[in-house]
Amino acid sequence: MYNITSVPQVNLNNRTFPVDVGCIVGGSSAVNAQGFQRGTKRDYNNWSAPLVEHNPHSFGLVPVPIYQALRGYPGVEIPIDHSVGTLGLAWTPRSMEPISFNRSYSRSGHYDGLNRDNYHLLTATRVEKVVFKGKTAEGVEISPRWAEAHEGKGKGKGKINRKGSGKRVIRARKEIVLSAGAIHTPQILQLSGIGPASLLKQAKIPVIVDLPGVGANLQDHAYQPAVQFNCMFRLSSPPMKLTIPGTTPPPYPEVNTTLPPIEAFLFGPGLNLMLGLPGISPTRYQSLAASYLSQSPSEFLPKHIHPTIIAGYAQQQRLYAAGMLDKNFAFSATGVGALPVAAPQLMHGLSRGTVTLNLSSPLSEPIVDYRFASNPIDLDIVAENIKFYRRFYTGPDSTLRQYVDLTLGESQPGKGYQSDEGLKGWLRENLVPSVYHPSGTAAKMAREWGGVVNEGLEVYGVKGLSVVDTSIFPTIPGAATSMTVYAVAEKVCVLLLLSRRCADELVGCRSDQGEGCSCCRLLKITLRQLRGLKRHLRVLRATGEMCQQIT
Numbered sequence: 001m002y003n004i005t006s007v008p009q010v011n012l013n014n015r016t017f018p019v020d021v022g023c024i025v026g027g028s029s030a031v032n033a034q035g036f037q038r039g040t041k042r043d044y045n046n047w048s049a050p051l052v053e054h055n056p057h058s059f060g061l062v063p064v065p066i067y068q069a070l071r072g073y074p075g076v077e078i079p080i081d082h083s084v085g086t087l088g089l090a091w092t093p094r095s096m097e098p099i100s101f102n103r104s105y106s107r108s109g110h111y112d113g114l115n116r117d118n119y120h121l122l123t124a125t126r127v128e129k130v131v132f133k134g135k136t137a138e139g140v141e142i143s144p145r146w147a148e149a150h151e152g153k154g155k156g157k158g159k160i161n162r163k164g165s166g167k168r169v170i171r172a173r174k175e176i177v178l179s180a181g182a183i184h185t186p187q188i189l190q191l192s193g194i195g196p197a198s199l200l201k202q203a204k205i206p207v208i209v210d211l212p213g214v215g216a217n218l219q220d221h222a223y224q225p226a227v228q229f230n231c232m233f234r235l236s237s238p239p240m241k242l243t244i245p246g247t248t249p250p251p252y253p254e255v256n257t258t259l260p261p262i263e264a265f266l267f268g269p270g271l272n273l274m275l276g277l278p279g280i281s282p283t284r285y286q287s288l289a290a291s292y293l294s295q296s297p298s299e300f301l302p303k304h305i306h307p308t309i310i311a312g313y314a315q316q317q318r319l320y321a322a323g324m325l326d327k328n329f330a331f332s333a334t335g336v337g338a339l340p341v342a343a344p345q346l347m348h349g350l351s352r353g354t355v356t357l358n359l360s361s362p363l364s365e366p367i368v369d370y371r372f373a374s375n376p377i378d379l380d381i382v383a384e385n386i387k388f389y390r391r392f393y394t395g396p397d398s399t400l401r402q403y404v405d406l407t408l409g410e411s412q413p414g415k416g417y418q419s420d421e422g423l424k425g426w427l428r429e430n431l432v433p434s435v436y437h438p439s440g441t442a443a444k445m446a447r448e449w450g451g452v453v454n455e456g457l458e459v460y461g462v463k464g465l466s467v468v469d470t471s472i473f474p475t476i477p478g479a480a481t482s483m484t485v486y487a488v489a490e491k492v493c494v495l496l497l498l499s500r501r502c503a504d505e506l507v508g509c510r511s512d513q514g515e516g517c518s519c520c521r522l523l524k525i526t527l528r529q530l531r532g533l534k535r536h537l538r539v540l541r542a543t544g545e546m547c548q549q550i551t
């Protein structure tokens with residue numbers, strides 16, 4: 001991991017938090033918890049204007065009573081999979097090889113086994129900035145990062161090379177694709193002269209493009225410490241086979257439940273309950289949405305922020321206020337285990353943070369400020385989450401009591417925290433503003449709304465530079481972020497393969513050559529060939545000549 005700590009969070013009792021980001025080939029996908037989820041339709045529709053296994057062993061224990069109780073609880077649906085667009089109780093797959101249980105991540109999926117002369121991976125190397133000729137990105141300036149980079153022979157072995165900076169410029173013939181993640185991509189852009197002009201001037205960096213959105217709009221999922229109860233399971237709990245209605249669970253290798261719980265958790269898919277605000281708070285969701293919509297967009301953004309950022313946030317506010325009324329726009333997600341313990345994540349926070357250069361040392365790690373709970377409605381929503389779980393565990397309509405005796409009492413937050421203000425005070429002391437899903441700091445939005453990249457993910461105002469990582473998400477999806485970032489990356493690969501010019505042709509050729517455009521012709525030939533291949537496959541399938549694997 002990089003060694004980064006957030007600035008004190010003023011709305012969380014000035015606590016600081018680690019900003020965990022993988023510093024390794026494969027990035028954070030090499031160190032993440034492997035939960036593999038998509039958001040629902042609304043998440044991705046907002047952006048425009050598997051290894052799926054059903055395994056009853058979660059946390060090394062069969063969560064039957066809690067599963068059964070949730071099935072019958074008002075507002076909880078049982079979709080086959082969250083990815084179909086319906087929230088509720090479903091299995092979250094993990095990004096792992098289904099047989100070996102090895103981590104499946106961007107290195108194993110996209111790098112290992114590559115054997116190409118034109119692919120070079122430089123480890124222990126840091127990109128400091130993009131180098132421009134006028135407004136065209138020409139190359140990247142790199143420097144060695146760690147002592148390992150200087151491991152030579154003899155005397156200097158293992159020591160940092162202090163002679164010279166070791167800096168080099170690598171030049172690009174076509175274009176540069178920046179993928180340093182939502183914390184470092186804005187830092188590299190700012191070091192390159194692309195960012196808010198006022199900040200760049202303070203850092204004495206010549207301005208290439210004044211783009212106020214670089215480093216603004218930081219979002220993450222916040223983590224609420226568990227609502228938990230002491231409990232005794234009733235012996236009369238009926239043993240039940242866990243099946244999901246309407247589905248036949250695919251064959252699945254048994255999870256080795258002799259593993260310690262943490263490993264059993266990491267190695268197996270987990271049950272996950274995801275809910276929209278109407279599910280969490282049937283009595284308050286409308287008033288919370290209305291009070292959010294009535295806020296002035298600039299009210300809780302950083303002071304003196306550029307008007308384009310405020311204009312972009314106003315758009316997000318409109319979309320989120322509509323999302324607050326939608327049972328399939330996630331505001332809460334929690335793993336469901338065998339015990340009455342729920343630590344939901346806030347999936348669509350309303351506050352926005354920042355990533356900015358450290359002005360006293362621009363090459364050091366950037367300053368990360370989640371600004372969590374700067375919008376006070378965030379804590380209202382999380383408090384509603386706590387109340388939901390209290391109701392589910394012990395409320396008058398609890399469906400759990402037939403299986404579990406919870407009269408031993410709530411151990412956390414505990415009896416002392418009943419009022420809304422009391423709960424919010426507890427949250428300020430205990431809530432964690434990040435589950436390491438930073439997003440949004442070089443957003444794909446209109447430039448007049450504080451956007452940094454266009455629909456083709458090219459940086460506004462320059463040529464030959466694009467961004468492909470979670471920083472382009474205009475709004476964070478209501479799901480762990482890796483699956484969406486893979487989708488973005490793979491889509492961009494297609495765009496690059498078809499050449500930048502052809503990106504336009506996917507939605508209709510905009511070149512002035514019309515039918516004569518070579519990219520269009522290529523695309524048509526490819527589509528024709530694909531249709532032919534499809535026909536051929538149909539024949540093979542009909543005649544039984546195709547083996548199962550090709551199917």
Ligand SMILES: Cc1cc2nc3c(=O)[nH]c(=O)nc-3n(C[C@H](O)[C@H](O)[C@H](O)COP(=O)(O)OP(=O)(O)OC[C@H]3O[C@@H](n4cnc5c(N)ncnc54)[C@H](O)[C@@H]3O)c2cc1C
Pocket residue numbers: 020021022023024025026027028029030031032033034035036037125126127128179180181182184185188435436437438468469470471480481482483485
């Ligand atoms: C502890 C943890 C748990 C997580 N759990 C989950 C989970 O269960 N499910 C899920 O879906 N997501 C999870 N995530 C999030 C997910 O892994 C990330 O959203 C995703 O990997 C982000 O991809 P990215 O390409 O945007 O950035 P990253 O994966 O962060 O990749 C950026 C890469 O750029 C490199 N880099 C940065 N700066 C420079 C520079 N200046 N020069 C050269 N290289 C640089 C980094 O070393 C890194 O390799 C987790 C993340 C963490 C850290």
